[in-house]
Amino acid sequence: MRLASGVKPFCIDKRNIIVVSSRSIVLFYAIDNDNNDKIDLRRLVWELPHSLSDIRNFSYQCTSNLSHKRILWFDITCGDSKHNYYTLIPLDVAISGHDLPDEWMKYSCQCQGLANFLNLLSIKPYTSCNTFNSAETICNLIRYKANRLDECIATQLNECTPTAILEEILWHNHYKPTIGPNGENPLIVAILEFKSVEIQQLLDYCIYHCINDSQPGFMSIVVDALPELAKHYPKILDKLIEQCTYIKVPSTWRLKSEKYDSTHEKLWSYKFDGSIFMVNSKKNFLNVLFEKLETTHRHSATTCFVPLPGLCTYPDPNEINNTYRWFNVVIPRHPSTFVKLVPFRSFNVFKSPPFEAIVKFKWKAFARQRFFLVLCLYLIHFGLFVTAIMNIHGQLMIASMILGSILIFTWIRRSIIHYMNGIRLFTVFATYIELAAFVLPVITGFLKHGDGAPPELQSLSVLSLWIFIVAQLRAFRDIGVFIAAVAHISRNILWFLLLLAFILFAFAHSFLVLLLEDNNESNTFKRFDRSLKNVWSMLLGEYSSIEPWSDSHLVNIYMIAFSFSTAIILLNVLIALLNNAYKETYKYAHTVWVINRAEIIVDIELSWMLPSERQNRDYFPWSIIYEAYTEDVDEWSKKLEADKSPTLYGMKVKMDKFKDELKIEMDKFKDEMKVEMDKSKDEIKNEIAKFKDELKQLLSAVINDVVNKS
Structure with a gap:
């Protein structure tokens, strides 16, 4: 036809x-x-x-x-x-309703028209079988947008909505979460479609099977969707990370005993290759040395794992288009999920033990050694420039300019890499410090070989280099936590600094207007900048600038008002604020330091590693095993049980288990009742037979007596 x-x-x-x-x-x-x-x-x-x-x-x-x-x-x-x-x-x-080919199922979920409800009614009978295992099928079901007529009809027809159908699919436990061949991820589709109910359904289903059935593979779609969750649903992400905290290694994996004594520091981590074996990374001399320095007192430890498989792995470069493979060597364009997640700087994510363990593992495995190499390069540049400036050495200045030019080109490449991968760069103040530390010394060197560089430019170059070198030390815990604490406290007292600035400007302007026309030779209040400098000296307790007017009542009133409002009130308030804020800030600062170290690690991964190194499973394993303090794990388990609100899927599974157990008990009870009834029947039959015999004997005796008497 x-x-x-x-x-x-x-x-x-x-x-x-x-x-x-x-x-x-x-x-x-x-x-x-x-x-x-x-x-x-x-x-x-x-x-x-x-x-x-x-x-x-x-x-x-x-x-x-x-x-x-x-x-x-x-x-x-x-x-x-x-x-x-x-x-x-x-x-x-x-x-x-027993089976349907995938190509028919996915288009039946996708097709929409004047009778959308027919599709929903048609696919609902297949929820009890495994016809929905295609990622594209689930994606089409989630994308399904029912109009008001469909919703009214569906409500009347046994709740036949896309949400109800998805819930029923998950209840039957046939769905195996996977990412489609073209990158289709049902969870990402639900996030981009802003369907929070479907998001929670999929998350509950995946985390339940991962934790309770020891199936980390169920979390594959969750790991892929973490950046989108951080972008659109940060609160749901925080709840998910809480559920992933302190997950004990299943006994079936046979790694170690659940609890044991250890001398490793908190959250000491290993790579996990996806089999039942835990493997230590290859150790060089530097790693062995630091491992000895990082030991702590003996304590009870519990082995936990990060239930986010593939979080740190990079896609296989062989799967990348050959046209752009060479470009991927210079400008990496396919980062891991971990790299995509770091720019969001999610506080609760990096506060969690699993992510802190991941950062520690990466630092030990490869980042620490490469960081020291890069730091040595920065120190050489710093030493060459400072020595050339102080000793006016031409050859050292040329070497400093060459090395500085190389660092500028590496900075430009790193900036392009960060931009192409969606990592914010020019919104971070440290970026401009780094740029100044590379550019200003090169400009100073060129001017030195010409008419001469002005002292101000030389001074700014040296200062920028010093600040840049100090900023690199934030990678180390004690210094990094302190810097993060100071930065956080500074942000918290910003309103105080703003108020203090208003007071300084107000008194500087007042003194300028009052003393501008005074012809005293020692008058330093002729210009606003000099007046502001004098007021700043007064803040530090130096009042010599107003001594010529010690007889002026208004000047004395200004001095008393200024000292009372600043030295007596504001500075004491500042001290009190700092004392109260530091202890509260320390835990916050520790998490900020973890985020800062994670950003350094991301920069090393993208800028200072080859594509082949990013495929090294010693550096980027399938998952991470870490040691946690046993008391922390037990305390977290108690807290989780106390705060736990059961999910709909979890309640359904528990109800199903309860029904099965109840059915077994009912069958057992029926069997026992049947046995008892059979025994009772036999006993009743015996009693009736015995009663019949006795009655028969009695009747025979009565008949015999009657016959004898007659």
Whole structure:
């Protein structure tokens, strides 16, 4: 049969009709309604792949298999090229709701029209089987946008909404979360569609099977969606990370005993290669030395694992388009999920033990050694420039300029890498300090070989280098935590500094207006900048600038008001604020330091490593095993149990287990009752037989007595 423009129907039998258009096949079938005598209509859809042109010729054949079940076979010819294509559907099995090919299921979830509710009613019977395991199918179901008419009809038809269907699919435990061949991730689709209910359903399902069934593979779609969660749903991400905290290694993995004594520092971590074996990374001399220095007192430790497999791994470069593979060496464009997550600087994420353990592992495995090498390069540049400035040594200045130019080019490359991977760079103040530390010394060197560099520029160059070198020390814990604490406290007292600035400007302006026309030779209040400098000296307790006017009542009033408002009130308030804020800030500062170290690690991964090194499983393992203090794990477990609000999926699983246990107990009780009843029946029969015998004997005795008397 040859298709003309438009749509053509083909009747299979009284209950089944095929409708064929230029790019799709629709199967309409009728089923009996169990609740009444009416007949319900259902619809399944198949669409032609986008790579093929429109359907030109079409034919179908209805055959029976060995089980005498009908199968529909469709032969399709596409376009002028007469490309042959085929699809099939097990008609009787599909109508009964027991199985459906994936290509029919995914398009049935996707197709939308005037009768959307027919699709929902048609796919609902398949929730009890594993026909929804395709990532594209679940994505199409989540994307399904029902209109108000559909929702009203669905409410009347047993809650047949996309959300209810997804919930039923997850309840049957057949769904295996996977990422599609084209990168389709159902969880990311739910996030981008802003469907919070579906997001929570998928997260609860994945985390439940990961923790309770020891199946970390269920978290693959969760790991891939972490950056989108951080961007759109940070509170849901915080809750997820809490659920991933202190997850004990299952006993079936046979790594170590659950609890043991250790001398390693808190959250000491190892790589986990995805098998049942825990493997230590290769150790060089530097790692061995630091490992000895980082030991602590002996304590009880519990082995936990990070239930986020593949968080740190990079995609295989062989899977990247060959055209851009060389470009990936210079400018990496396919970072790991960890790299994508760091720029969000999510406080609660990096506050959690799993992510702090990941940062520690990366630092030990590769980042620490490379950081020291880069730091040595910066120190050489610093030493060359400072020595050349102080000793006016031409050759050292040339060497400093060459090294500085190389560092500028590396900075430009790193900036491009960060920008191409969506990492903020120019919003961070340290970026400008780093740029100044590279550019100013080079400019100073060029001017030195010309007319001479001004002392101000030389001074700024030296200062920027000193600040830059000190900023690099934030990678070390004690210095980094202190710097983070100072920065946090400074941000907290910003309002105080603003108020102090207003007071300084106010008194500087007042003294300027009052003493401007005074012709005293020692008058230093002729300009506003000098007046402001004098007021700043007064803040530090130096009042010599106003001594010539010691007899002026207004000057004395200004001095008293200024000293009372600043030295007595504001500075004492500042001291009190700093004393109260530091202890509270220390824990916050520790997390900020972890984030800062994570940013340094990301920079090393992208800028100072080759693509082949990013495929090294010693550096970027499948997952991480870490040692936690046993008391911390026990305390966290108690807190989690106290605060735990059971998820809908978890409650359903528990109810199913309770039903199964109840059914077993009921069957056992029925068997016991049956045995008891059988025993009771036998006893009753024996008693009745005994009673009959006794009654028979009694009647015989009575009859004999009557006969003898007569």
